[in-house]
Amino acid sequence: MTLTRRDFSRLAALGAAAHLIPASTHAQSAQKKTGYAVIGLGRIAGHFIAGAHATANSQITALVSGHRDKAEKIAAENNIPASSIYNYENFDQIANNPAVDAVYVALPNSMHAEYTIRAAKAGKHVLCEKPMATSVEDCEKMIAACKAANKKLMIAYRCHYEPTNLRAIKLIRDGDLGQVQTIQSAFGFNIGKGEWRCSKALAGGGPLYDVGIYSLNACRYLTGEEPDRIAAYASTIDHDGRFNEVEENVSWTMHFPSGVVASCSTTYGANMEGYFRVYGSKGWLQVDNAFAYEGLHLRAQLSGKQLDEPNPSHDPSHFQAEANHFSHCIQNNLEPQSPGEEGLRDMQYIAQIYRAAGIKA
Numbered sequence: 489m490t491l492t493r494r495d496f497s498r499l500a501a502l503g504a505a506a507h508l509i510p511a512s513t514h515a516q517s518a519q520k521k522t523g524y525a526v527i528g529l530g531r532i533a534g535h536f537i538a539g540a541h542a543t544a545n546s547q548i549t550a551l552v553s554g555h556r557d558k559a560e561k562i563a564a565e566n567n568i569p570a571s572s573i574y575n576y577e578n579f580d581q582i583a584n585n586p587a588v589d590a591v592y593v594a595l596p597n598s599m600h601a602e603y604t605i606r607a608a609k610a611g612k613h614v615l616c617e618k619p620m621a622t623s624v625e626d627c628e629k630m631i632a633a634c635k636a637a638n639k640k641l642m643i644a645y646r647c648h649y650e651p652t653n654l655r656a657i658k659l660i661r662d663g664d665l666g667q668v669q670t671i672q673s674a675f676g677f678n679i680g681k682g683e684w685r686c687s688k689a690l691a692g693g694g695p696l697y698d699v700g701i702y703s704l705n706a707c708r709y710l711t712g713e714e715p716d717r718i719a720a721y722a723s724t725i726d727h728d729g730r731f732n733e734v735e736e737n738v739s740w741t742m743h744f745p746s747g748v749v750a751s752c753s754t755t756y757g758a759n760m761e762g763y764f765r766v767y768g769s770k771g772w773l774q775v776d777n778a779f780a781y782e783g784l785h786l787r788a789q790l791s792g793k794q795l796d797e798p799n800p801s802h803d804p805s806h807f808q809a810e811a812n813h814f815s816h817c818i819q820n821n822l823e824p825q826s827p828g829e830e831g832l833r834d835m836q837y838i839a840q841i842y843r844a845a846g847i848k849a
């Protein structure tokens with residue numbers, strides 16, 4: 489994400505700061521709300537449903553699930569008629585549902601491409617979870633399908649709409665750190681047995697696809713640059729059945745055209761709170777819990793000032809800002825700040841990291 493000062497003001501005005509504005513004063517409240525069909529009713533879907541409800545411009549109008557009982561329960565809680573519950577077989581009938589403007593794809597990674605393409609063909613805009621897909625080729629097909637259908641595609645990079653991450657970007661862009669020299673970032677967790685995330689067919693790969701992508705994406709939005717050289721190592725230490733198909737650990741370094749170097753790690757073998765630290769010629773900043781749903785905390789030591797800024801907002805504020813932004817783009821025919829091309833770029837770098845680490849894609 490190359491975030492210029494103009495982009496930053498636009499974001500603050502449109503989406504990222506919108507959850508700070510009381511609903512009653514929200515300029516969009518008189519407009520028809522954008523209706524979303526949520527595809528896949530797992531963990532993240534619950535956060536998104538709560539986040540969309542908290543906006544003034546979005547609502548959940550349909551559900552897509554392989555589990556009818558679960559879908560009926562969630563539909564009842566959200567005033568969704570039973571006629572707007574779909575399964576994976578009859579999903580394409582969503583084309584005939586005028587209450588659905590967009591879909592939110594919250595399925596395992598390898599299913600993102602199929603449901604994005606089917607949704608576009610059904611005439612719906614698409615908000616797709618990260619990672620965008622499991623291959624560069626699938627990302628390209630998703631972008632092409634949405635373009636052909638003249639529908640918008642946004643990748644759910646919620647940190648692009650999150651105030652503490654935006655504050656870190658602004659401090660860097662404003663020159664408060666001087667010349668950025670180096671970045672460190674990591675994110676990981678100790679995964680349980682039996683997770684689809686450990687299936688190569690469903691996940692595409694290991695922790696890099698799932699959580700390492702946050703560090704990768706952060707280094708891009710913090711520098712506003714695209715890496716031009718990548719080196720990487722991967723390893724599996726625990727042979728307990730979890731890592732038969734995907735690797736346990738990945739560490740990689742990136743060189744950016746300005747000379748900034750970044751060093752990142754991800755793991756499925758240890759609990760590793762997400763963070764980034766940025767070191768510049770005039771000072772440093774760090775964000776702890778940088779990729780969590782709440783509890784983000786920015787600290788910085790810059791020439792002449794020290795910052796200590798805990799973010800008091802609570803889940804589902806990230807999802808609220810994200811839904812608000814995409815609905816605003818749909819309602820005003822604007823390009824989302826994190827379009828399909830942003831997801832594609834990360835997928836290209838993930839492929840490079842894998843090649844550098846000697847992992848067969």
Ligand code: NAD
Nearest residue numbers: 528529530531532533594595596597617618619644684698
């Ligand atoms: P989850 O396992 O909790 O939910 C996945 C859903 O997909 C379930 O409802 C499951 O029933 C359904 N499903 C359909 N076919 C399936 C199949 N063949 N195998 C397994 N499940 C199947 O997963 P989740 O944590 O909600 O992740 C879903 C997506 O959201 C992933 O792409 C993940 O990377 C992304 N995610 C994003 C964030 C974020 O903060 N943006 C956080 C967590 C997950």
